[in-house]
Amino acid sequence: MKAEIINQPYSGEFEERIYDVESVWNSQSWTWIKFTDENGIEKVGQFRGFPKDVKVSKQKNEILVLTSDCAFRLDSLELNIIESEKQADYGNLEITPNGTFILSEYSDIYKLENSLSDMQIIKSPFEMDMVEFKRWNGNILEFECTEITNYERNEMMELNTTNWTIKIKKTTPQHRV
Numbered sequence: 001m002k003a004e005i006i007n008q009p010y011s012g013e014f015e016e017r018i019y020d021v022e023s024v025w026n027s028q029s030w031t032w033i034k035f036t037d038e039n040g041i042e043k044v045g046q047f048r049g050f051p052k053d054v055k056v057s058k059q060k061n062e063i064l065v066l067t068s069d070c071a072f073r074l075d076s077l078e079l080n081i082i083e084s085e086k087q088a089d090y091g092n093l094e095i096t097p098n099g100t101f102i103l104s105e106y107s108d109i110y111k112l113e114n115s116l117s118d119m120q121i122i123k124s125p126f127e128m129d130m131v132e133f134k135r136w137n138g139n140i141l142e143f144e145c146t147e148i149t150n151y152e153r154n155e156m157m158e159l160n161t162t163n164w165t166i167k168i169k170k171t172t173p174q175h176r177v
Contacts, residue, residue, distance in 0.1 A: 001036070003055075003065075005031060008032055018045075019048070019065075019081060021084050027068060030048065030049070031049060033045045045065070047067050049069030050069075054066065054093075057095055058099060061076045063079075070086050071090060083117075090103045091131065092132065094141055097136075100161065103119070110122070124166045125167060127148040129148045130146050131144075142169060
Protein backbone atom coordinates (compact mmCIF):
# COMPACT_ATOMS: atom_id res chain seq x y z
CA MET A 1 0.00 0.00 0.00
CA LYS A 2 1.19 3.49 -0.85
CA ALA A 3 -0.22 6.68 0.66
CA GLU A 4 0.38 10.28 -0.36
CA ILE A 5 -1.06 13.69 0.45
CA ILE A 6 -2.86 15.17 -2.57
CA ASN A 7 -4.94 18.24 -3.37
CA GLN A 8 -8.71 17.96 -3.16
CA PRO A 9 -9.77 15.68 -6.04
CA TYR A 10 -12.67 16.31 -8.39
CA SER A 11 -15.93 14.80 -7.15
CA GLY A 12 -16.28 11.23 -8.42
CA GLU A 13 -12.65 10.97 -9.55
CA PHE A 14 -11.88 8.36 -6.85
CA GLU A 15 -13.79 6.20 -4.42
CA GLU A 16 -13.80 8.48 -1.37
CA ARG A 17 -14.25 8.06 2.36
CA ILE A 18 -14.46 10.70 5.09
CA TYR A 19 -12.47 10.27 8.32
CA ASP A 20 -13.47 12.63 11.12
CA VAL A 21 -13.42 12.88 14.90
CA GLU A 22 -16.27 14.83 16.49
CA SER A 23 -14.99 17.78 18.49
CA VAL A 24 -15.99 21.39 19.06
CA TRP A 25 -12.32 22.25 18.41
CA ASN A 26 -12.29 20.88 14.86
CA SER A 27 -10.94 23.21 12.21
CA GLN A 28 -12.57 23.70 8.83
CA SER A 29 -9.45 22.36 7.08
CA TRP A 30 -9.23 18.96 5.39
CA THR A 31 -6.47 16.67 4.16
CA TRP A 32 -6.84 14.29 1.21
CA ILE A 33 -4.75 11.13 1.12
CA LYS A 34 -4.58 8.93 -1.98
CA PHE A 35 -4.12 5.25 -1.18
CA THR A 36 -2.84 2.95 -3.92
CA ASP A 37 -2.87 -0.80 -3.27
CA GLU A 38 -0.61 -3.45 -4.86
CA ASN A 39 -3.10 -3.88 -7.73
CA GLY A 40 -3.00 -0.17 -8.58
CA ILE A 41 -6.49 0.49 -7.19
CA GLU A 42 -6.72 4.06 -5.92
CA LYS A 43 -8.97 5.34 -3.13
CA VAL A 44 -9.01 8.71 -1.39
CA GLY A 45 -9.53 9.46 2.27
CA GLN A 46 -10.62 12.89 3.47
CA PHE A 47 -9.24 13.59 6.96
CA ARG A 48 -10.16 16.41 9.33
CA GLY A 49 -7.36 18.99 9.70
CA PHE A 50 -4.58 20.67 7.73
CA PRO A 51 -2.12 18.14 6.21
CA LYS A 52 1.06 17.27 8.11
CA ASP A 53 2.27 13.79 7.06
CA VAL A 54 1.36 10.20 6.26
CA LYS A 55 3.45 7.02 6.61
CA VAL A 56 2.79 3.35 5.81
CA SER A 57 4.14 0.46 7.88
CA LYS A 58 4.22 -2.56 5.55
CA GLN A 59 5.39 -4.77 8.43
CA LYS A 60 2.39 -3.88 10.62
CA ASN A 61 -0.14 -3.36 7.79
CA GLU A 62 -0.89 0.06 9.24
CA ILE A 63 -1.02 3.67 8.07
CA LEU A 64 -0.61 6.74 10.25
CA VAL A 65 -2.14 10.00 9.01
CA LEU A 66 -1.14 13.17 10.81
CA THR A 67 -3.18 16.37 10.46
CA SER A 68 -3.35 19.59 12.45
CA ASP A 69 -6.49 18.29 14.20
CA CYS A 70 -5.90 14.55 14.64
CA ALA A 71 -3.71 11.50 14.32
CA PHE A 72 -5.49 8.63 12.54
CA ARG A 73 -4.19 5.06 12.73
CA LEU A 74 -5.65 2.87 9.97
CA ASP A 75 -5.32 -0.74 8.92
CA SER A 76 -3.83 -0.76 5.43
CA LEU A 77 -5.99 -3.61 4.14
CA GLU A 78 -9.52 -2.20 4.64
CA LEU A 79 -8.50 1.42 5.47
CA ASN A 80 -10.58 1.28 8.65
CA ILE A 81 -9.70 3.41 11.68
CA ILE A 82 -7.94 1.39 14.36
CA GLU A 83 -7.86 4.45 16.61
CA SER A 84 -7.58 8.22 16.48
CA GLU A 85 -6.37 10.96 18.76
CA LYS A 86 -7.79 14.46 18.49
CA GLN A 87 -5.86 17.69 18.99
CA ALA A 88 -2.53 15.94 18.60
CA ASP A 89 0.44 18.32 18.69
CA TYR A 90 2.75 16.04 16.75
CA GLY A 91 5.11 17.85 14.43
CA ASN A 92 7.16 15.00 12.97
CA LEU A 93 6.28 11.51 11.80
CA GLU A 94 8.72 8.82 10.69
CA ILE A 95 8.78 5.09 10.31
CA THR A 96 11.71 2.87 11.30
CA PRO A 97 13.19 0.30 8.90
CA ASN A 98 11.33 -2.40 10.91
CA GLY A 99 7.96 -0.60 10.59
CA THR A 100 7.59 1.16 13.95
CA PHE A 101 6.04 4.65 13.89
CA ILE A 102 7.97 7.47 15.58
CA LEU A 103 6.35 10.82 16.38
CA SER A 104 7.57 13.98 18.02
CA GLU A 105 5.92 16.82 19.83
CA TYR A 106 7.84 20.01 20.41
CA SER A 107 9.95 18.52 23.21
CA ASP A 108 9.51 14.73 23.19
CA ILE A 109 9.96 11.80 20.82
CA TYR A 110 7.56 8.86 21.04
CA LYS A 111 7.57 5.28 19.85
CA LEU A 112 4.14 3.91 18.89
CA GLU A 113 3.91 0.43 20.35
CA ASN A 114 0.30 -0.61 20.99
CA SER A 115 -1.80 2.55 20.87
CA LEU A 116 -1.70 6.31 20.39
CA SER A 117 -2.86 6.79 23.98
CA ASP A 118 -0.03 4.68 25.39
CA MET A 119 3.10 5.69 23.50
CA GLN A 120 6.58 5.28 24.94
CA ILE A 121 8.69 8.45 25.43
CA ILE A 122 12.31 8.01 24.34
CA LYS A 123 14.63 9.54 26.97
CA SER A 124 16.97 12.28 25.85
CA PRO A 125 20.26 13.41 27.47
CA PHE A 126 18.69 16.88 27.99
CA GLU A 127 15.29 18.55 27.76
CA MET A 128 14.65 19.16 24.07
CA ASP A 129 12.59 21.70 22.19
CA MET A 130 11.79 22.31 18.52
CA VAL A 131 12.58 18.70 17.50
CA GLU A 132 12.91 18.31 13.74
CA PHE A 133 13.56 14.93 12.09
CA LYS A 134 16.21 15.14 9.35
CA ARG A 135 17.40 11.86 7.80
CA TRP A 136 17.97 8.15 8.24
CA ASN A 137 21.39 6.53 8.48
CA GLY A 138 20.60 2.81 8.66
CA ASN A 139 18.68 2.28 11.93
CA ILE A 140 19.62 5.74 13.20
CA LEU A 141 17.31 8.72 12.79
CA GLU A 142 19.17 12.01 12.85
CA PHE A 143 17.28 15.02 14.15
CA GLU A 144 17.92 18.57 15.25
CA CYS A 145 16.74 20.25 18.44
CA THR A 146 17.49 23.00 20.93
CA GLU A 147 17.83 22.72 24.68
CA ILE A 148 14.76 23.97 26.56
CA THR A 149 16.71 26.00 29.14
CA ASN A 150 19.37 27.19 26.68
CA TYR A 151 17.96 28.16 23.29
CA GLU A 152 21.43 29.03 22.01
CA ARG A 153 22.32 25.33 22.23
CA ASN A 154 21.31 23.70 18.96
CA GLU A 155 22.32 20.06 18.60
CA MET A 156 22.25 17.39 15.91
CA MET A 157 21.06 14.22 17.65
CA GLU A 158 20.80 10.51 16.87
CA LEU A 159 17.93 8.19 17.77
CA ASN A 160 19.12 4.59 17.62
CA THR A 161 16.03 2.52 16.80
CA THR A 162 17.77 -0.75 17.64
CA ASN A 163 18.21 0.01 21.36
CA TRP A 164 15.91 3.10 21.50
CA THR A 165 18.47 5.55 22.84
CA ILE A 166 19.11 9.19 21.99
CA LYS A 167 22.57 10.72 22.00
CA ILE A 168 24.28 13.84 20.72
CA LYS A 169 25.78 13.20 17.28
CA LYS A 170 29.54 13.37 17.35
CA THR A 171 30.92 15.69 14.72
CA THR A 172 34.45 15.53 13.41
CA PRO A 173 36.31 18.79 14.03
CA GLN A 174 37.28 20.81 10.95
CA HIS A 175 41.03 21.28 10.61
CA ARG A 176 42.26 24.73 9.71
CA VAL A 177 44.63 25.02 6.79
